[in-house]
Amino acid sequence: MTEPSRYCDIVFNSCMTMSEWAVYWQAAGVVTAIIIGAVGLYKIYQELRRLDEQRSKDIQDKDTAARLKRTEFFLTQHRRLFDDKDLFEVLCLIDSDHPELADISIWDKKRKLMAFFEEIALLVKSKQINEDVAFYMFGYYTLCARYGKNFNEGIDISKEYWALFFEFSEKAEKYLEENKDGPPHNMSL
Structure with a gap:
């Protein structure tokens, strides 16, 4: 028979005082809290990892979209040379510095x-x-x-009026000298 101040457990067949049982329940609570905390930390870690992967994917998608837009813009500018009839007319004559380029009727097209x-x-x-x-x-x-x-006939091609053109042209000349066999293999938009 058990004492009234002792409480017994049917499963483990043990009898203890209420203060002894409190220690066990407290220990079980601490262990449970640690397990739940560890699972919670693991879930937080997994969620942070997922958010980081999503952010990386979003950044990559934005970068890809920006590159595509830059490429589209660049190709539009390149097409402009051939689609605009004034630019194309001058472009066809510029390779050989055709004498027609000196004609006064084409001066505005050269400025363009x-x-x-x-x-x-x-x-x-x-x-x-x-x-x-x-x-x-x-x-x-x-x-x-x-x-x-x-081409220079009838149009004042000087750095004073066309500074950006000259800067670009000088750098392009250096670039073409350095890359006589074509563009470098790593060139991209």
Whole structure:
């Protein structure tokens, strides 16, 4: 028979005082709290890892979208040379510095081409277009314009008025000298 101040457990067949049972229940509570805390920390860790992976994916998606948009913009600018009839007319003559370039009727078209080159130079300077790509795609034409005797007829091509053009052209000339066999293999937009 048990004493009234002792309480017995049927499962473990043990009898203890209430204060002895309190110690066991307290220990069981601490162990349970530690297990629940560990599981909670693991869940927090997993959630933080998932959020970090999601953030990395979002950044990568934004970077890909930005590169695609830059590529689209760049190709639009390149197409502009061929789709705009004034620019295309001058572009067809600029390679050989054709004598028709000295004609007064084409002077505004030459200025339009110079303005186009300055726009590209400004985009390169503001790092909106990769300079290697711009030099590769437009550098040759800037050199034709800069050194073309007939192209320079009737239009004042001086650094005073076309500073961006000259800066771009000088850098393009260095780039083309350094890359005589074509663009570097790691070139990208």
